[in-house]
Amino acid sequence: MKLQNAAALALVAVGAASLVQRERHQQQRNQVAVTRNQLEWLRHVTTHPDFAQLWKPEDMTVDEYIKLMHVNGLLCALSLRHRLGVLRGRSLRHCADWFMKHEYGRRYWETFGSFRVEEADVDGTANDFNDSMIAAYDRQRPRTTS
Helix, strand or coil, X not given: CHHHHXXXXXXXXXXXXXXXXXXXXXXXXXXXXXXXXXXXXXXXXXXXXXXXXXXXXXXXXXXXXXXXXXXXHHHHHHHHHHHCXXXXXXXXXXXXXHHHHCHHHHHHHHHHHHHHHHHCCCCCHHHHHHHHHHHHHHHHCCCCCC
């Protein structure tokens, strides 16, 4: 009888693990789909200046906005890698530092970083990514001496 109970318990555990794994994969597919949609929108806004004109901040030229939206595409791809668990720890820090070493990476973050922070999800993944970007931005800012 104990063997049957153990076998039944093992089957339940395997079934539960399978359900958890399926849910995780579905969440990953959803993240890829959302990012694909975002990248498609960014492709459209960066190739149609008249469309970019509708969305750019009032104090920004269309050309500047298009450049920053190209940068946004890169950041979306990095963020997806982070969400999927591919970009963590030292690799995330390396990519964040590389991103912020570029003038347009810093310019993008200065202009739209606060929006990314505001829209971050409650699960903490986006917050972790944003924290890494903020830290990299801070490491790249010129230090002023008193």
